[in-house]
Amino acid sequence: MPVxxxxxxxxxxxxxxxxxxxxxFEESTGATWPLNIGQVYTTLARLERDGLVEPxxxxxxxxxxxxxxxxxxxxxxxxxxxxVAQTDRPRDELVIKLxxxxxxxxxDVAEVIHRQRTATxxxxxxxxxxxxxxxxxxxxxxxxxxMIFQAEAEQRWLDHCEAVLKEER
Amino acid sequence: MTFVRLAEVARVHGEGATAVHxxxxxxxQVEEGELVAVMGPSGSGxxxxxxxxxxxxxxxxxxxxxxGQDLATVRDLAALRRRSVGYVFQDLNLIMSLTAAxxxxxxxxxxxxxxxxxREEAMSVLAEIDAEDLADRFPEELSGGQRQRVAIxxxxxxxxxxxxxxxxxxxxxxxxxxxxxxxxxxRCDAGAAVLLVTHEPRYAAWADRVVFLRDGMISDTxxxxxxxxx
Numbered sequence: 001m002p003v004x005x006x007x008x009x010x011x012x013x014x015x016x017x018x019x020x021x022x023x024x025f026e027e028s029t030g031a032t033w034p035l036n037i038g039q040v041y042t043t044l045a046r047l048e049r050d051g052l053v054e055p056x057x058x059x060x061x062x063x064x065x066x067x068x069x070x071x072x073x074x075x076x077x078x079x080x081x082x083x084v085a086q087t088d089r090p091r092d093e094l095v096i097k098l099x100x101x102x103x104x105x106x107x108d109v110a111e112v113i114h115r116q117r118t119a120t121x122x123x124x125x126x127x128x129x130x131x132x133x134x135x136x137x138x139x140x141x142x143x144x145x146x147m148i149f150q151a152e153a154e155q156r157w158l159d160h161c162e163a164v165l166k167e168e169r
Numbered sequence: 170m171t172f173v174r175l176a177e178v179a180r181v182h183g184e185g186a187t188a189v190h191x192x193x194x195x196x197x198q199v200e201e202g203e204l205v206a207v208m209g210p211s212g213s214g215x216x217x218x219x220x221x222x223x224x225x226x227x228x229x230x231x232x233x234x235x236x237g238q239d240l241a242t243v244r245d246l247a248a249l250r251r252r253s254v255g256y257v258f259q260d261l262n263l264i265m266s267l268t269a270a271x272x273x274x275x276x277x278x279x280x281x282x283x284x285x286x287x288r289e290e291a292m293s294v295l296a297e298i299d300a301e302d303l304a305d306r307f308p309e310e311l312s313g314g315q316r317q318r319v320a321i322x323x324x325x326x327x328x329x330x331x332x333x334x335x336x337x338x339x340x341x342x343x344x345x346x347x348x349x350x351x352x353x354x355x356r357c358d359a360g361a362a363v364l365l366v367t368h369e370p371r372y373a374a375w376a377d378r379v380v381f382l383r384d385g386m387i388s389d390t391x392x393x394x395x396x397x398x399x
Binding site: 114117118120121122124125127128132148149151152155156159163 | 208210351354369370371373374375376379381388389390391
């Protein structure tokens with residue numbers, strides 16, 4: 001539940017209201033995962049139900065600032081202290097597509113690889129452009145780097161597939 | 170403006186049955202202010218392409234133009250190379266008995282510049298890449314990344330408007346590699362034409378255009394989006 005823990009982590013820096021949380025979340029992740037305000041309030045309601053945050057008085061504009069509780073602080077510490085499991089990743093469409101293409105025998109696998117590699121390279125170029133533009137936000141840059149490393153891994157895997165399939169032929 | 174133009178360039182090494190067709194009819198242009206990356210497996214012709222684009226080698230057929238001049242008609246190729254082309258290769262070839270600044274000055278002194286003037290130019294290009302403080306150090310006193318930056322400064326010094334880089338990030342870590350690309354990119358944005366050979370997708374991604382070489386031919390480029398063509 002990255003949104004839940006992301007909001008808790010922001011609240012551990014001091015009380016904040018919903019719009020502030022949304023802005024800060026997007027600022028730290030480089031707007032890679034846009035949040036809608038409804039999602040923020042639903043998540044805050046659940047956090048309140050679980051005793052991890054407390055709402056304060058509403059101000060003159062009707063905004064309610066939330067404060068993290070002691071249990072919430074412990075939860076954030078636990079989150080930062082626990083590695084993320086690799087098991088929950090969704091199935092990768094590209095991997096399935098290539099496996100199917102190889103199994104089908106009638107498909108030009110080299111062409112599938114070749115098209116994908118060019119498309120992934122374009123993605124990498126766009127990410128790199130965004131990284132160059134994100135000069136002052138270290139958090140943003142690291143989020144983009146994560147995506148760059150993933151795209152790079154995909155390129156390497158595609159090169160590997162091509163080399164292996166060339167040998168098989 | 171187009172700074173380098175290769176038209177239907179082929180390069181064959183050897184003859185007869187043992188002939189190796191390193192390039193088979195490649196056409197490629199690099200504009201001023203453009204960074205083009207060439208990717209491809211080993212043996213695909215990447216380095217041959219770079220050598221031809223920089224006038225270090227002549228094509229078997231086809232034409233190469235640098236700065237509007239057909240290389241086939243250029244008498245003093247060495248002079249053209251020195252004036253217009255900067256090279257950054259994987260093995261850095263810094264001279265160990267010269268300081269960083271002296272290494273950078275060397276090509277300008279070969280051009281016949283007085284050493285005072287050559288030093289001024291060297292210092293200004295070192296400043297441009299934030300390496301002024303390295304000027305009086307010897308290569309063995311520099312880290313891998315620092316040496317690479319000095320090698321790039323040497324390639325940039327003077328009015329060289331074409332920069333050729335063959336795996337310039339070598340075995341550097343990704344953060345230092347990024348700094349090298351940032352330097353190349355800045356020079357490019359200032360108007361130089363840059364041709365970069367790399368097998369690392371993350372560095373190729375700094376380019377305006379990525380060209381894939383396969384068996385001596387261009388198999389694809391990123392300049393025409395495939396998605397919209399579908």
